[in-house]
Amino acid sequence: MKNNxxxxxxxxxxxxxxxSPESPNKGNNNFNVGGKKFNIYWIYILIILGILALNLFYxxxxxxxxxxxxxxxxMIKDGDIKKLVVVRNSGKVExxxxxxxxSKYSAKIGEDAEKVNKQGPHFFFTIGSIDAFERQLEEAQNxxxxxxRISPVYEDRPNYLGEAFTWLLPIIILVGxxxxxxxxxxxxxxxxxxxxxxxVGKSKAQLFDKESNVKIDFKQVAGLEEAKVEIxxxxxxxxxxxxxxxxxxxxxxxxxxxxxxxxxxxLLAKAVAGEADVPFFSMSGSDFxxxxxxxxxxxxxxxxxxxxxKAPCIVFIDEIDAIGRARGxxxxxxxxxxxxxxxxxxxxxxxxxxxxxxxxxxxxxxxxDILDRALMRAGRFDRQIHVELPDYKExxxxxxxxxxxxxxxxxxxVDFMAKQTPGFSGADIANVCxxxxxxxxxxxxxxxxxxxxxxxxxxxxxxLEKKNKIISQEEKRAIAFHESGHATVSWxxxxxxxxxxxxxxxRGKALGAAWYLPEERQLTTTEQLRDEMSxxxxxxxxxxxxxxxxxxxxxNDLEKVTKQAYAMVAYFGMSEEIKNIxxxxxxxxxxxxxxxxxxxxxxxxIDKEVKLIIDTEYKxxxxxxxxxxxxxxxxxxxxxxxxxxxxxxxxxxxGPRKSHTRAEELVKDIKxxxxxxxxxxxxxxxxxx
Numbered sequence: 001m002k003n004n005x006x007x008x009x010x011x012x013x014x015x016x017x018x019x020s021p022e023s024p025n026k027g028n029n030n031f032n033v034g035g036k037k038f039n040i041y042w043i044y045i046l047i048i049l050g051i052l053a054l055n056l057f058y059x060x061x062x063x064x065x066x067x068x069x070x071x072x073x074x075m076i077k078d079g080d081i082k083k084l085v086v087v088r089n090s091g092k093v094e095x096x097x098x099x100x101x102x103s104k105y106s107a108k109i110g111e112d113a114e115k116v117n118k119q120g121p122h123f124f125f126t127i128g129s130i131d132a133f134e135r136q137l138e139e140a141q142n143x144x145x146x147x148x149r150i151s152p153v154y155e156d157r158p159n160y161l162g163e164a165f166t167w168l169l170p171i172i173i174l175v176g177x178x179x180x181x182x183x184x185x186x187x188x189x190x191x192x193x194x195x196x197x198x199x200v201g202k203s204k205a206q207l208f209d210k211e212s213n214v215k216i217d218f219k220q221v222a223g224l225e226e227a228k229v230e231i232x233x234x235x236x237x238x239x240x241x242x243x244x245x246x247x248x249x250x251x252x253x254x255x256x257x258x259x260x261x262x263x264x265x266x267l268l269a270k271a272v273a274g275e276a277d278v279p280f281f282s283m284s285g286s287d288f289x290x291x292x293x294x295x296x297x298x299x300x301x302x303x304x305x306x307x308x309x310k311a312p313c314i315v316f317i318d319e320i321d322a323i324g325r326a327r328g329x330x331x332x333x334x335x336x337x338x339x340x341x342x343x344x345x346x347x348x349x350x351x352x353x354x355x356x357x358x359x360x361x362x363x364x365x366x367x368x369d370i371l372d373r374a375l376m377r378a379g380r381f382d383r384q385i386h387v388e389l390p391d392y393k394e395x396x397x398x399x400x401x402x403x404x405x406x407x408x409x410x411x412x413x414v415d416f417m418a419k420q421t422p423g424f425s426g427a428d429i430a431n432v433c434x435x436x437x438x439x440x441x442x443x444x445x446x447x448x449x450x451x452x453x454x455x456x457x458x459x460x461x462x463x464l465e466k467k468n469k470i471i472s473q474e475e476k477r478a479i480a481f482h483e484s485g486h487a488t489v490s491w492x493x494x495x496x497x498x499x500x501x502x503x504x505x506x507r508g509k510a511l512g513a514a515w516y517l518p519e520e521r522q523l524t525t526t527e528q529l530r531d532e533m534s535x536x537x538x539x540x541x542x543x544x545x546x547x548x549x550x551x552x553x554x555x556n557d558l559e560k561v562t563k564q565a566y567a568m569v570a571y572f573g574m575s576e577e578i579k580n581i582x583x584x585x586x587x588x589x590x591x592x593x594x595x596x597x598x599x600x601x602x603x604x605x606i607d608k609e610v611k612l613i614i615d616t617e618y619k620x621x622x623x624x625x626x627x628x629x630x631x632x633x634x635x636x637x638x639x640x641x642x643x644x645x646x647x648x649x650x651x652x653x654x655g656p657r658k659s660h661t662r663a664e665e666l667v668k669d670i671k672x673x674x675x676x677x678x679x680x681x682x683x684x685x686x687x688x689x
Contacts, residue, residue: 063094064109066123068133071095072140075123076150080104084137084152085121086130089159093127093152096120130154207281207310216270222401223394223426224264230385231255231268234360235276238312241358252382254350254361256320258368259387262427265364268387269316272362279313281306285322288342296323296342304349304359311358320363326372343372350380369586389425391520392418398426402433409449417453422520432456461515463508471511477640478543479504482553483512484636485542488628489621490516490535491650494658495528497535503644511553526574533561533617534624541622542632561617565610575609578602628654 075081080101085094097105099118109122127133134152141149218228237244237251244251257265273280281303288296307315323342350361363381365371375381390398395418403414421429435456440448459465471479483502490496497516504512540554568574571584583597596603625632631653639645651657 063121063124066095066108066125068125068127068136070108071123071125072136076140076146077144079146079148081150082120084150086127086133086152086154087157088130088154089156091126091128092124093133094121095123095125097122207279207306216267217274218271220401221264221267221271222397223390224268224387225394227257227264227268227385227387228271230383231272232275234314234362235272238276238278238314238358238360241312251358252360253379254363254381255383255385256368256376256381257362257364257385257387259366260389260425261366262425263387263389264426265366265387266318267426269318269362269364272314273316276314279307279310281310281313281315283317285317285319285324288323289339296338297345300342300345300349307359312360313358314360314362316362316364318364320375321365321367321370324363324365324371324375326370343375347372347374347380350375389423390429392422395421395424395429398429399433402430406433406437407447409447412450416450420454420457422518428460431460435460458507458515462510462513466506466508469506471506475511476504477636478547478551479512479553480636480639481542481546481632482539482551483514484632484639485538485540485545485621485625486514486535487538487645487650488542488632488635488654489538489624490514491654491657492624492628493531493534495525495531497532498657499647499650501644501646502639504639505643510556526568529564529568529574530613530617533564533614534621536561537614537618538621538625541618541625545622545625545629546632546636561614562610565613566606568613569606569609575613577605577609 071081075095075097078101080097082096082098085096086092087094097120102118102122105122137150137152218232221228234252234255241251257268259265269282273282283303288299303315307313323339323346325339325343327340327343361381368376368384376384396414399414399417403412417432421432424432432453433456436448436452439455439459440452443452445452483504487499487502490499497518499514500517501515502513503515507513536557537554539557540550543550543554569578571582573580573582585597598606634653635645635650638649
């Protein structure tokens with residue numbers, strides 16, 4: 001028996017020849033004839049040339065058109081007509097000339113007279129009606145007194161081609177339209193094309209491999225050091241799996257990136273695509289959803305089929321919550337919900353009977369709480385990598401990445417900007433850098449300065465300044481006392497966030513704003529929450545204390561305080577009546593429930609507790625303002641004069657703050673930096689209240 005692997009080079013050449021562009025199996029029109037290429041289109045050209053030659057050399061001359069006057073004046077008069085044939089359905093009369101007299105009409109027949117059919121017809125003319133023709137023919141024969149009378153022959157000649165064309169034309173048009181639509185739908189790659197109607201169940205995943213030239217790597221992902229360590233380990237699994245499998249370990253099947261929006265989950269996936277030496281399939285969770293039933297499950301099957309063929313590889317599904325939402329929790333969907341069918345197929349493919357050795361699923365979401373439990377279990381997503389908001393050091397690294405393309409002033413302090421942006425995500429920092437460059441360009445600057453970044457932060461948080469907004473003097477005074485109330489209460493409370501700046505310049509929808517620098521902390525105590533609530537209510541308390549009436553300007557403050565109070569009572573168990581009880585649902589099971597997880601009596605207690613907390617903190621803020629009414633008035637008058645005041649102005653009026661937190665240290669660092677670079681001029685801060 002012959003071994004097929006004896007000559008691999010020959011087999012390889014044979015395979016290359018069969019899959020080459022010249023092979024007819026590839027849909028090509030070239031054939032090898034005697035070792036030479038022959039194009040099938042030459043056969044079509046020869047057939048067309050043959051038909052033209054037959055028409056040119058072997059066709060007879062068609063009858064020549066004439067008139068009734070010529071027929072009457074010469075042909076009938078000289079007795080040259082053999083017969084007249086009246087074609088009733090076309091309104092034509094065919095003239096047959098006697099064989100002996102045909103030569104004298106050569107001039108009328110014209111060129112190629114020798115090709116004329118001697119049997120006839122030789123001429124034809126058109127008539128209006130058969131009755132008129134018969135009358136004219138009878139009159140002509142009577143006038144000429146002919147001995148040999150001509151009796152016309154009547155025929156009906158149905159036009160089979162025309163009738164067939166009449167029937168076939170609509171069909172041809174419909175077929176043509178269908179072929180045009182079909183061609184447009186299948187445009188983009190044959191049976192597997194992106195728009196083919198037969199490929200609607202095909203996966204829309206975009207493939208990245210060595211030839212795709214993905215330019216993002218882990219060096220361009222600033223911060224996220226812990227997440228990068230775990231994600232780089234996944235890449236190492238695929239690059240060198242032997243050192244893990246030799247010890248009996250198994251490569252993880254799935255990795256889930258979880259975190260708030262803008263923290264860099266998709267950027268990490270792009271870095272994996274750039275770093276890994278294996279194929280990388282990328283698609284969004286919404287790409288599985290289609291208007292056709294069963295398409296989502298079909299696309300999941302096709303995706304994993306392609307992944308198995310390319311294994312080892314990585315499959316990245318962005319925003320997996322589009323198809324991974326927990327099943328059976330939405331009363332509006334039935335058991336045949338298309339999204340649930342897609343999820344079921346995904347669960348089966350990730351950890352079913354079929355083996356997916358070498359295929360790692362990488363997914364990202366910011367709604368991990370609503371994902372199905374079956375999807376989150378070990379064996380499907382073995383690891384969860386939490387991508388959180390960057391801390392101070394990570395913000396420094398992120399700023400360094402986004403500042404590279406900008407033309408900055410000399411000795412630009414990146415640390416100062418990192419201190420100014422607590423709570424900012426990577427996307428927010430990128431937006432700050434871009435907005436600073438736009439502001440500098442708008443001012444016709446050649447470099448981007450620190451003040452441009454501070455203006456960019458203010459604009460992103462509070463909105464664009466509206467200096468031309470028409471505000472009456474009475475409203476401006478009310479706004480000044482409102483913002484002064486916030487500033488006074490927050491300055492005098494120990495656990496409130498340190499104040500940086502107060503402004504009564506309108507920004508966006510806000511007529512005034514106070515900027516704070518919140519402390520970066522993981523836990524918040526009851527005292528801290530209550531001090532923040534008192535500070536938020538200080539604006540309305542100041543209005544009531546100074547003017548004896550309140551306005552609608554405290555809407556944002558009241559909304560924030562109400563949500564915070566309900567969270568304290570219903571979620572954190574920070575109330576006197578309902579202690580150590582939380583109605584928070586982290587699993588999302590009660591998202592579509594029709595009833596509350598507590599009784600009506602408990603709901604009344606919650607409402608009473610919330611009102612008690614808010615009333616207590618409002619009274620507390622009002623009492624603080626009463627004791628410091630003189631300082632409040634001085635601060636408001638100063639704010640009306642300058643429109644913007646800073647923390648040192650409050651320190652001159654009320655003295656230094658009692659508290660000393662890490663946020664206070666950051667404020668001092670910011671002030672020192674301002675004195676170094678601005679010569680004592682106070683800078684702007686962040687975190688609008």
